[in-house]
Structures are given as C-alpha cells and as structure tokens.
C-alpha cells in the first residue's frame with residue numbers, strides 16, 4: 001500500500017505553518033533558522049536524512065555544519081552494534097550544553113525503534129524534544145511544529161504497511177544517487193536488529209522507482225545505487241510479477257543513465273537470473289555479497305540459509321559470467337559458539353574468494369535478537385585476537401590486489417572535486433580513484449590510468 005507525501009493533510013498543514021514561522025524569522029534576520037543533521041549507520045539512514053533535509057528546506061530551514069548555530073539538531077541513529085549506540089548517547093549528552101537557547105533536539109532512526117532506548121532517552125535525556133522512528137520520519141513537520149509550540153513528542157511505530165512516495169530529497173551527490181527500492185527485512189539473521197528496527201519487507205512499485213530514476217537523470221544523475229536490505233528479494237508481495245532482475249532490465253532502458261549499482265544482496269537469493277542480468281549494458285560489474293562467516297556450522301547458527309559451498313559456488317558463477325567483477329563482503333568474527341576451526345574456515349574462505357575489500361565486525365550482542373540468548377564463552381580479548389588474525393589475512397589480500405592495479409586503465413565516472421583541481425570517481429568495479437581534472441569532467445566517463453597505488457587507495461591520470 002502506498003501513500004503520496006502530499007496526501008498526508010496533517011503533515012502538509014504542518015509544513016505550511018512551520019514555513020510561515022521560519023519566513024518571519026528570515027524577514028527579521030535575513031537568514032532562515034539553521035538545522036544540522038548528524039547521521040549514523042548505513043545508506044538507508046543516509047538516504048532518510050537526505051529526505052529530512054529536503055523537508056526542512058521546504059519549510060525555510062537552512063543547513064549548517066556548525067551545531068552551535070543550529071536551531072534544530074537531528075540525530076539519525078543506528079542500532080546495528082553496541083558501539084554505534086554508545087556514540088549516539090555520547091552525542092546526545094554533549095548536546096545538553098547547547099540546549100539553553102531555543103534549540104530543538106530530535107532523535108530518530110533505528111535506535112529509537114527499541115523500547116529500552118526510548119525508556120533511556122525519557123529517563124536520562126529529558127531535554128530531547130522529539131523522538132520519531134523509521135516508519136514515520138517523513139512526518140517530521142508535525143513533530144517540529146509541536147516542538148516549536150513547546151510540546152514534546154515521542155512517536156514510534158512498530159511497523160507500517162505504507163510506502164510513502166514522492167518525498168523530496170536533497171542528495172549528497174547529484175551525479176551518483178541513492179534510490180530506495182524496498183524497505184525492511186524478513187530474514188531474521190539471529191544476530192541482527194534490522195528486522196526489528198525497519199519492519200517487514202515491502203517493495204516499491206516498479207513504475208514509481210522508474211519515475212524517480214528518470215527524474216534524477218533529467219537533473220544530471222548518471223549513476224544510481226538501488227538500496228534495500230536484501231535487494232534480491234525485490235518484488236515479493238507486489239501484484240505485478242516483477243523480480244529484481246526484471247527491475248534491472250527495465251532500468252537498463254533509461255537513456256542517459258550510465259551505471260546501475262545496488263546494495264545489499266543476500267547470498268541465499270542470488271539467482272542465475274540475477275547473474276544473467278549483471279551482464280546488462282549499464283550494470284556495474286561489482287557485487288557486495290555479505291558472507292558473515294566461512295563456516296557452515298556458524299552460518300546455520302546465524303540463520304543465513306546457505307552453506308560455505310553454496311556461497312563459493314555463487315562466487316564461481318559470478319566470476320565465470322563477469323571475470324573482472326569487483327567483489328566485497330561483510331564478515332562477523334566472534335559469533336557465540338564460534339570455535340577456532342570456524343575462524344580458520346572464515347580465513348580460508350577470504351583467501352579462496354580474494355575480496356577487493358570487506359567490512360569487518362566483531363559480534364555485538366543485540367537485545368531482543370535470538371543470538372543474544374546464545375551462550376557466549378569468548379572473552380573480549382580472545383574476540384579481538386581472532387578479529388586481528390582475520391583482518392591481517394584480509395588486508396594482505398586487499399593490499400596486494402590494490403597494488404596490482406598499477407598501470408591499468410579503468411573507465412571512471414567523475415563524481416566530485418575533493419580539493420582544488422583533484423577529482424574523484426569510481427571504476428566500474430567500485431574502486432575509488434583520485435586524479436587531476438577539471439569541471440568539464442564532472443558527470444562524465446573518463447579513462448583513467450592508475451599511476452600510484454597506496455595500500456587502500458588509488459591515484460591516476462585521465463588518458464587524453
């Protein structure tokens with residue numbers, strides 16, 4: 001079920017009222033009220049923040065880097081690991097000293113979807129003015145209006161059957177843009193909090209996605225990254241029979257769009273049809289395929305629904321179809337019950353696949369997840385020792401692969417100027433490269449020769 005952003009009357013009325021207030025501030029001071037958003041977590045949160053920024057600017061707010069100038073500070077939070085949550089609490093604590101004036105503080109995102117977090121905010125941080133969750137963040141205008149009228153609000157929904165369409169967004173990059181294709185997750189990996197913070201899986205209609213992408217391309221976007229917790233299961237529950245490979249086929253037809261990327265994929269749902277779709281003209285040959293562990297025993301305890309052999313088989317098929325594909329992954333070390341031989345299995349899988357890079361994590365216990373109840377005999381030091389061993393091997397491989405790129409030429413989409421005269425973009429495989437360039441290169445595909453490799457980065461020159 002979907003709802004158009006403009007159909008939520010109460011929200012629209014709040015937008016108008018807040019806009020009037022900020023307009024009167026603007027006419028007195030010559031500048032609108034300022035907002036600052038601090039985003040933690042993954043691309044989902046980044047993109048939600050892009051949407052909240054657009055809502056605020058619609059209401060006359062202006063962005064500031066400087067928290068001390070802001071009349072509104074929003075923290076868009078992440079609950080994936082304990083460390084992420086601790087950082088947020090630290091941040092909210094620091095904001096107390098800024099609270100004196102008329103500052104409004106809002107906390108939203110994945111963390112507040114958990115009851116124990118709401119209780120802690122109410123008890124320990126009473127100066128927070130508004131708390132709202134991942135299913136109703138687009139109603140920020142309603143909560144902001146209340147806060148401006150001196151009323152606090154806590155509004156968190158467990159889930160929502162609705163997808164909101166036609167929300168505006170102010171994207172970090174015009175050239176390479178995030179596009180959500182689905183929300184939520186139904187996989188319930190035993191360590192993961194996301195199914196509880198983002199609700200059940202819901203796919204957007206293909207026509208809504210295509211409309212959004214066409215609109216972006218008209219404004220100069222050349223690359224899109226399709227977002228979802230498990231994009232491979234896109235389309236389940238939609239009336240029209242359309243799956244992820246079919247969606248890619250349709251997006252591939254859009255003129256002036258150069259590249260299509262996506263994240264994340266679950267290995268259990270990586271089909272032969274998707275491998276075939278990877279050969280489409282605009283598909284970037286790059287694949288983020290989180291393995292989590294190389295041990296079938298641990299994968300079973302994680303409820304990942306594939307074995308080490310299934311995973312390696314899919315990697316083999318991907319490489320057969322696209323020999324130069326970039327492969328990246330996520331790895332968790334120290335899952336409860338992990339034995340040394342399981343760690344060895346993860347290390348040998350890393351060697352066998354030869355990843356281009358990986359996000360690596362030490363297992364973090366998350367309240368409310370099944371694994372939180374598993375017996376965990378490993379102490380902190382042992383987990384760190386194991387993590388360092390795994391990372392040592394991974395880095396060896398990643399660094400060697402990176403150095404082997406010296407002298408190679410890649411087609412790079414030029415995305416941004418990072419310092420005067422130095423530009424940056426990605427190769428089809430997703431490797432970031434920096435090189436001297438000019439404004440005319442922005443948004444263009446350029447052949448770049450790698451002239452210098454560092455351990456984890458690449459520098460080059462445009463071939464003329």
Ligand code: SAH
Pocket residue numbers: 080081191192193194228229230264265266290292330331332361362363364365366
């Ligand atoms: N939906 C994506 C990833 C979501 S979270 C997928 O399934 O691939 C990103 C990564 O965080 C996960 O892939 C996992 O490696 C890590 N992660 C999630 N929960 C964790 C936990 N409790 N402890 C440590 N790492 C975790």
Ligand code: SF4
Pocket residue numbers: 185186187188189192193194195229230266
């Ligand atoms: Fe979490 Fe697993 Fe869903 Fe990824 S697929 S978001 S790891 S439950």
Ligand code: F3S
Pocket residue numbers: 040041042043044045077078079080110111193194197198
């Ligand atoms: Fe964190 Fe929520 Fe993303 S928990 S990783 S911000 S979906």
